[in-house]
Amino acid sequence: MATPKLLTMLLSILVACLCVFDTVVFCQYDKFSKYDLPTGVTGPESAAFGVLPSNGPYTTVTDGRILKWQGSSIGFVDFAYTTPTRSKQFCDGTTDPDKGPICGRPLALSFQRLTGLLYIADAYFGLLVVGPTGGLATQLIGGFKFLTGVDVNLITGDVYLIDASLTYEIRNTTQPGFQPDSTGRFLRYNIVTKQLSVLLSGLFGGGGPVISSDGRFVLVPEFNGMRISKYWSKQFCDGTTDPDKGPICGRPLALSFQRLTGLLYIADAYFGLLVVGPTGGLATQLIGGFKFLTGVDVNLITGDVYLIDASLTYEIRNTTQPGFQPDSTGRFLRYNIVTKQLSVLLSGLFGGGGPVISSDGRFVLVPEFNGMRISKYWLAGPKANTAELLLNTAGNPNKITRAERLREFWVAVSTGFYPRAPLIVPQGIRINSDGIVLQTVSFATEYFNKTVSLVQEQGGKLYVGSRLTSFIGIYSN
Numbered sequence: 001m002a003t004p005k006l007l008t009m010l011l012s013i014l015v016a017c018l019c020v021f022d023t024v025v026f027c028q029y030d031k032f033s034k035y036d037l038p039t040g041v042t043g044p045e046s047a048a049f050g051v052l053p054s055n056g057p058y059t060t061v062t063d064g065r066i067l068k069w070q071g072s073s074i075g076f077v078d079f080a081y082t083t084p085t086r087s088k089q090f091c092d093g094t095t096d097p098d099k100g101p102i103c104g105r106p107l108a109l110s111f112q113r114l115t116g117l118l119y120i121a122d123a124y125f126g127l128l129v130v131g132p133t134g135g136l137a138t139q140l141i142g143g144f145k146f147l148t149g150v151d152v153n154l155i156t157g158d159v160y161l162i163d164a165s166l167t168y169e170i171r172n173t174t175q176p177g178f179q180p181d182s183t184g185r186f187l188r189y190n191i192v193t194k195q196l197s198v199l200l201s202g203l204f205g206g207g208g209p210v211i212s213s214d215g216r217f218v219l220v221p222e223f224n225g226m227r228i229s230k231y232w233s234k235q236f237c238d239g240t241t242d243p244d245k246g247p248i249c250g251r252p253l254a255l256s257f258q259r260l261t262g263l264l265y266i267a268d269a270y271f272g273l274l275v276v277g278p279t280g281g282l283a284t285q286l287i288g289g290f291k292f293l294t295g296v297d298v299n300l301i302t303g304d305v306y307l308i309d310a311s312l313t314y315e316i317r318n319t320t321q322p323g324f325q326p327d328s329t330g331r332f333l334r335y336n337i338v339t340k341q342l343s344v345l346l347s348g349l350f351g352g353g354g355p356v357i358s359s360d361g362r363f364v365l366v367p368e369f370n371g372m373r374i375s376k377y378w379l380a381g382p383k384a385n386t387a388e389l390l391l392n393t394a395g396n397p398n399k400i401t402r403a404e405r406l407r408e409f410w411v412a413v414s415t416g417f418y419p420r421a422p423l424i425v426p427q428g429i430r431i432n433s434d435g436i437v438l439q440t441v442s443f444a445t446e447y448f449n450k451t452v453s454l455v456q457e458q459g460g461k462l463y464v465g466s467r468l469t470s471f472i473g474i475y476s477n
């Protein structure tokens with residue numbers, strides 16, 4: 001028989017476990033104690049523990065120091081500071097906001113547990129790092145107005161930062177008439193290349209970011225915006241073939257260079273039409289709200305962008321789900337680059353693909369993947385703004401590109417994808433502007449039983465794209 005004392009003990013263990021692992025029902029947090037700062041010192045805004053739980057807490061205080069708890073008999077002692085301009089005599093115990101640029105104003109700490117290094121976000125002195133013995137920290141990158149938060153990715157070593165504003169400093173926030181703005185940024189400092197990248201801008205205030213323990217995302221608070229965003233990392237997406245990650249990672253399906261401006265237009269199945277400059281990076285969305293954007297081509301003469309949206313009802317990930325049935329809700333669209341208006345030129349298309357503008361700008365060829373046909377949509381001349389059937393293809397046509405010979409085109413055609421046959425036969429067909437098939441090239445050996453999406457002629461060679469391979473194929477003579 002268990003004694004009442006033993007029962008109480010078991011019950012308290014059970015309660016502790018519930019507090020750690022599950023509900024907060026039993027967690028009253030009704031006991032309080034405190035670690036006092038040295039006399040006259042205030043503002044322990046953040047705390048971090050070292051590699052051992054007994055190692056700390058470390059805390060940042062208003063007078064610019066990072067202090068370390070040394071147990072109740074000693075209390076807090078100096079551990080580190082962020083600027084050589086700091087003197088103990090001038091700074092210790094200060095609460096004068098205008099001394100921040102001299103004394104330092106560390107706001108956040110993050111231990112890299114593998115190396116034992118402590119990363120520090122200082123409002124004025126930026127990102128710094130200090131070793132286990134403390135002292136003057138080494139600045140890794142400065143030039144911030146109001147750095148508020150830091151967290152280190154233990155897997156990659158990268159450091160994530162939040163800078164609350166491009167315009168105001170921490171001391172401005174307590175000045176009369178202060179108005180915050182939306183110029184905060186979420187940043188990544190690459191520890192190897194020493195490059196700083198802006199991951200998000202326009203944040204309404206700062207705070208401290210945190211990396212999830214599996215390193216897949218970062219939570220990003222906006223103090224004044226009163227919200228928290230989830231930022232998915234490269235690690236979550238790079239190399240993925242999971243169709244359900246498309247709405248998070250993006251699923252670009254087609255590219256078209258505007259050669260006069262050097263801009264690259266991107267059709268993303270989920271994120272619509274985007275554009276990016278020669279230095280790359282995060283593309284700018286021009287227009288979203290599509291279900292399954294499959295193709296893009298830019299008219300070099302007018303700058304207009306032609307698009308195909310494969311469906312109003314299904315997404316790219318649905319096409320590989322069991323029992324999938326395509327419908328005829330695809331559309332051929334024009335995005336006017338000046339007015340930013342989207343016009344529907346054709347609707348009721350049976351599937352998508354990549355449209356192509358003729359080199360003289362007089363017409364666009366519009367494929368229908370499931371409809372197994374290509375239409376010619378006239379942009380100029382007596383038939384302007386009307387479409388006619390150009391040809392029926394032997395299989396499912398995806399993207400069409402301009403061949404190097406004038407008035408000729410290459411089409412990626414896969415027979416047997418829809419309706420489904422036991423074997424898919426991938427090929428490239430070269431056609432002229434009257435829809436006459438001039439040549440058929442089989443890719444069946446290298447792309448056995450796989451669909452192909454693109455055949456692009458460049459320098460007499462054919463570059464072949466597919467959703468299902470780990471390479472771009474190059475066919476030459």
Ligand SMILES: *[C@@H]1O[C@H](CO)[C@@H](O)[C@H](O)[C@H]1NC(C)=O
Pocket residue numbers: 167168169171172
């Ligand atoms: C911030 O405060 C400093 C010191 O008072 C002042 O010089 C500066 O103009 C202020 N900046 C803004 C944006 O209010």
Ligand SMILES: *[C@@H]1O[C@H](CO)[C@@H](O)[C@H](O)[C@H]1NC(C)=O
Pocket residue numbers: 313314315317318
């Ligand atoms: C497409 O797939 C998503 C994710 O599995 C699902 O939620 C959605 O209902 C599917 N839509 C159609 C039209 O099948």
Ligand SMILES: *[C@@H]1O[C@H](CO)[C@@H](O)[C@H](O)[C@H]1NC(C)=O
Pocket residue numbers: 422423424449
């Ligand atoms: C082609 O691939 C499909 C699955 O995508 C498979 O069911 C079929 O057996 C394959 N055909 C041949 C000839 O390997």
